[in-house]
Amino acid sequence: MKRPSKAILFIICTTLLVVSCSRKKDKFITRNFHAITAEFNTLYNGYNALEQGRENLNKSYTDNYWDVLPIERMQIFDEVVLPGQSKNEDFTRAEEKAVKAIQKHSMNIDGKEKNPQMDEAYLLLGKSRYFDQRFIPALEAFNYILYKYPASDKINQAKVWREKTNIRLNNDDLAIKNLKRLLYQEDLEGQDLADATSMLAQAYLNTKSVDSAITQLEIASNATKSNDERGRYRFIQGQLYNKLGKKDSANWVFDKVIELNRKTPRIYMISAHIEKIKNFDYENGNKLELTELLTELQENRENRPFLDKIYHQIAEYHLNNQSDSLAIAYYNKSLRTNSNDKLLKARNYEILGDMNFDKSIYKDAGKYYDSTLGNLVLNSKPYRVIKRKRDNLEDVIYYEAIAQVNDSILRLVNLSEVDRLAYFESLIEELKIQAKEEEEQKKREEAAQRNTGLVTVNNQIGGGLNPQGGTPNQANVFYFYNPTTVAYGKNEFIKIWGDRSLEDDWRWSSKLKSGSISSDVNDNDILASATKEELFDPQFYISKIPSEEKEIDSISKERNYAYYQLGLIYKEKFKEYELAKGKFQNLLKSNPEERLILPSKYNLYKIYEILGENDEAIIAKNEIIKNYPDSRYATILSSPELASERDENSPESIYEALYEQYENQEFDDVISKSENYINVFDGEAIVSKFELLKATAIGRLHGYDAYKKAVNYVAITYANTQEGIQAQNIETNILPKLINKDFVEDNDSITNNYKIIFKFENPEMEQISSFRETLDEVLKNIRYYDLKSSVDVYNPNTMLVIVHGLKNAQVAKAFDQLVIEEDKNKIKEPYFAIASANYQIVQIHKNLDAYLSTDNN
Known part of the structure; x- marks a missing residue:
């Protein structure tokens, strides 16, 4: 009896299932079967995939707290996605689930949808496309809901999401119009109201209507059910008040963010504290209270992930208080946190560079600007600003290095044998201490390598063959994954090769960066060439001191020319008149060549005038007029009215006249006159212009080989001038294109001229x-x-x-x-x-x- 009953029950259930699977019959069982199956199977899995994708999207997105935050955390990518492709597998899966729900469970009977879950399916479809940054298809899905399901309980959500999509498509005015109409027509509450007003705020921000955006964010902050969103909206409000210059209102809003404490992501609370500190009134504010707050933020263990920002703000506080040493210490602390915020690192490096620049420590300033550039987006506006600063330092770094090296050599040349011996014995003692420290450091590094699984065999870094010639141990850590060995390798490279750019032929001596030419490099060259016995032998170093008069004279001339160039750079480019005066005075005390004496004295005269040192200016003026009566400078000083005019004998006028001759193809005359003017104006900045003009005329008159030689001379001799850089570009990029001597065939299909x-x-x-x-x-x-x-x-x-x-x-x-x-x-x-x-x-x-x-x- 039981078997027939079970069979009958099975047949009945199967019949009901078959009947309910039909999407063409508007029956109670059919509607509910498809609704429940779509909601608790397909759509459930789809929404899970969507949330997983959103979570991954948020994790990969990094906010830029140096600018006003966007309302929605979402990274927009520039690359174009082809049809059928996707940026995120989770969103693809969510879209597939939405499509599956529509295809298998939609009950469109007589033009009406009978499955109440289909609006959810289309909403999921639009959201998945939206987050996958396919905004046009997303807009189609949201519009379909508004067209086909006007009575849906999700209609307001669909309207908000449609306007979010319009905002992403830069249709801000349309989004504002539609959202304002929605808020006017519908009595929205809770999260719907928060979503609508926050998106309206974003549209206002995009159209630069800051006041209106603040008002909408206030409504959104009060309406949202999510404390994460509340903290973000409040923080953006504070940023906007700061943008309007309303610091009191901004601080009031930032206090609201701080009050949320652990209810919202901690980054908002820390950033709110920092923004409040930025608004501190250093004239009337309570500095003791601020100091206590900064100390509390620094010492709170929960704030460790944000120490980079906290240290930076402490440094800013000390800098505003004129405590430069403390500021430098905290900027460096911020850098040592290995922050992921590249803009913060760039800001730290830039400020340290500016501080060194203000102290006229240009070499260190250049290094800080180099680090700044490494943390900025290539060719962005901030990058170009810092690049100009760094380029302006190139010459001064180059010539300071030459002056420092040659001064050191000449100082050694002038020491007595006894003093030389004492000097190098002291140096050797330092080398022994350094060698001992390096040996201990090497042992520590080897120990660290063993602890991290990096095996060292016969002083070779792990990852190579075993001593018996077998294969590498698979448990070894690859060399470049170990930060200790990588840092060691970088230091060793710089010690041996200096600072080289990443380019072809990097080993050529001409590829050495000008800023890296220093006594350190020269010392390292000598140390690298020394044997172990020579390394600690004073006579080895003494033997390296130049002794021939010709070599010493060459070093002295190079040093004097560096002094002259530094004087000009400090005077003309940086307006550092005291530094310029010192360089010119040192030059005149160093028995310079005749060609440098007169221009140096004239520049000193101009500097004395600028500094208000009238007595010195009169002495310099009279000396020039008396000792160099036929010179151009004496003419200008004797007749002050000529100083404000460019007479026909000025270097600029002469160059322009000579260039006209070049354009008239008077190449022979241009070459001979250029040589004459190069001697007349030797030591002045315009000489490099004459040299390049001469090289170009030589090329036009004598051909490729002569041109190549002349351009190479300009590139090497005037490497740090605009003309020298231009010559280097010609040598690198133009000459290789001109080297071909093979004639083309006279064929009309090849050429028609x-x-x-x-x-x-x-x-x-x-x-x-x-x-x-x-x-x-x-x-x-x-x-x-x-x-x-x-x-x-x-x-x-x-x-x-x-x-x-x-x-x-x-x-x-x-x-x-x-x-x-x-x-x-x-x-x-x-x-x-x-x-x-x-x-x-x-x-x-x-x-x-x-x-x-x-x-x-």
Whole structure:
């Protein structure tokens, strides 16, 4: 009896299940079956995937507390996602679940949806697309809910999410209009009200309506059920009040954030404290109370993840109190926390760089600016500002290094044998202490490596073969994963090679950064070349001191030139007149070359005037007029009215006149005059301009090889000037493109530009002018072609008259056939045709004879 009953029950249940699975019948069982299955199976899993994706999104997103925070924590990526692709698997899975729910459980009967869970499915579909940053498809899903389910209990959520999507699509005005209408028409409460007003606040922020955004954030903060959101909204309110300059209102809101304490993420509380401290009134505020607060924040164990920000703010407090040493200590403490906030690190480095710059410690300032650049976005506006600061320091760092090194060498040269011996014996004692410390450090590092699983065999870092030649131990930690060994390797590299850029041919000596040329590098070169016995032998070092007069004189000249350049840089670029005065005075005491004496005395005179040292200025002025009466400086000092004018003898006017000669192809004259002016203005900044102009004229007159040599000289001799940098760029990027000497084939498919060349050896200018006038008359009468003529210098003895405008090789070679009968006797000089590309090669490499010896004509 039991078996038939079970069979009947099974048949009934199966029948009910089959009947309920139908999506075409509007029955109570069918509706509820599909609603329950969609809600507690497909949609449940979909929403779980969505929340997992949102959680991962929040973890990967880092807020920038240096700017006003966005309302919603969401990282927007710039890369384009193709159809069918996704940025996040969780959101893909959520979308798939939403689509599955719609496909398998939608009951669209007679144009009406009978499954009450379908609005949830479309809402899930829109949200998953929204967080996957596919905003157009997301907008379609939300609009579908508004169109098909106007009576849905999720309709207000759909409207808010639609406007969130519009905001992401930069339709801020439309979002404001729709959200204001929603708030007016509907009596929203709780989280719906918080979501609507917070998104309205974001739209106002995007349209720069800060006051309106603050009002909406106040409503959202009171309405939201989430303390995480409340803390964020309140903090953004405070930031906006600060932006408007309302510090009291900002502090009141920040206090609200602080009161939430552990109910909201701690970062909001710490940041609120920091923003309040930034608003502190250093004239009327209670500094003792502020000091106690800073100490409390620093010592609270819960604040350890935020010590980078706390230390930075303590440093700012001390800096505002003119306690520079304490400020420096805390900026460095902030850096040592290994913060992930690159903007904070950049700010710390920049302030330390500025402090060194203000103290005229330019070499250290340059290093801090280098570190600042490493933490900024490449080519961003802050990056470009710091890059300009750093570039301005390049010359001063370079010349200070030269002056320091050469001063040290000359000091040793002037010491007696006894003093030299005593000096190096003291140095050797320091080396022994250093060697002992390095040995102990090495032992500690080896111990640390063993503790981290990094095996050292025969002084080789682990990861290589075992002593028996077997395979590496798989448990070893790879070398580059161990910070201790990586740091050690970096230090060793810098010791041996100096500061090198990451580029090809990095081992070339020319690749050494100018700022790294110092006595340390020279010392390391000597130490690296010494044997163990020589390392602790004073005579080894004494033997390295220059002894030949020529070498000592060269070192002295280099040092004097560095002094002169430093004086100019401090005077003109940094307005550091005391430093400039010291450099020029030291130069004049160092028996400088004649070429540097007069400009140094004139610059000293100008500095004395600026500093108000009138007596010294009068002495310097009279000395220049008396001892150098024929000089340009004496003329200016004797006739002050000329000082405000650029006379025809000024370097700038002379350069401009010489450049006009260059444009007129007077290359021989430009070269000889440039050499003369380089000697006349030696020691002045304009010399590098004359050198580059001379190099360019040499290239135009003598060709590639001569140009290469001349440009190389400018690049090396004037490496830290604009012209030197330009020459380096020519040498690196331009010359390699010009090296090819191979002529192209005269083929119209390859080139469609040809020239006719008339060659003149040792001509008079009148001859060239007369021939060109005749040629121009002939060219005017040629039909179907618009032909022009020009004159080019080929070399010191040869000039070329060129006809331009021919597009066909055969026509170019038969140029005489184009000339009408009346003009045939006017042009008797021989000519040849050449492709424009080949003419360029001929002018660059001066290989016209090689071209003419081929069968081109």
